[in-house]
Amino acid sequence: QVHLVESGGGSVQAGGSLxxxxxxxxxxxxxxxxxxxxxxPGKEREGVAGIARDSSTYTYADSVKGRFTISKxxxxxxxxxxxxSLKPEDTGVYYCAAxxxxxxxxxSRSADDYNYWGQGTQVTVxx
Numbered sequence: 001q002v003h004l005v006e007s008g009g010g011s012v013q014a015g016g017s018l019x020x021x022x023x024x025x026x027x028x029x030x031x032x033x034x035x036x037x038x039x040x041p042g043k044e045r046e047g048v049a050g051i052a053r054d055s056s057t058y059t060y061a062d063s064v065k066g067r068f069t070i071s072k073x074x075x076x077x078x079x080x081x082x083x084x085s086l087k088p089e090d091t092g093v094y095y096c097a098a099x100x101x102x103x104x105x106x107x108s109r110s111a112d113d114y115n116y117w118g119q120g121t122q123v124t125v126x127x
Contacts, residue, residue, distance in 0.1 A: 002027040002116050004096050009121030016086050016125070022079040022096030022118055029072050029079060030054060032098035033106055035114060036070060036081045040092035047109025048094070049081060057107045086125045093120040
């Protein structure tokens with residue numbers, strides 16, 4: 001069973017960048033498809049990005065394509081989300097998630113596909 005802890009959130013002005021990390025323990029990140037999700041004010045939880053076990057496949061929400069990059073670091077046993085050109089609408093709590101079955105695809109962005117979740121990290125983007 002994997003345990004996930006996010007870090008790297010904070011406050012930034014629009015146009016700025018943040019890098020989120022998700023440290024995994026108890027198992028290796030290469031055994032799981034993983035994803036980043038966010039809960040923004042007034043909106044449903046959104047799947048931001050997903051990545052396959054072996055990092056061969058990744059998907060992004062249309063709202064972040066070209067601005068966010070998801071990656072795994074097997075040496076650090078961690079998941080990352082590089083966020084550039086941030087917008088106020090990116091404000092929210094960001095969660096990393098993992099699942100070993102990957103029933104809905106290798107890089108799913110459906111929350112129903114994930115059984116393990118971190119506690120979340122706040123990202124605030126000011127105009």
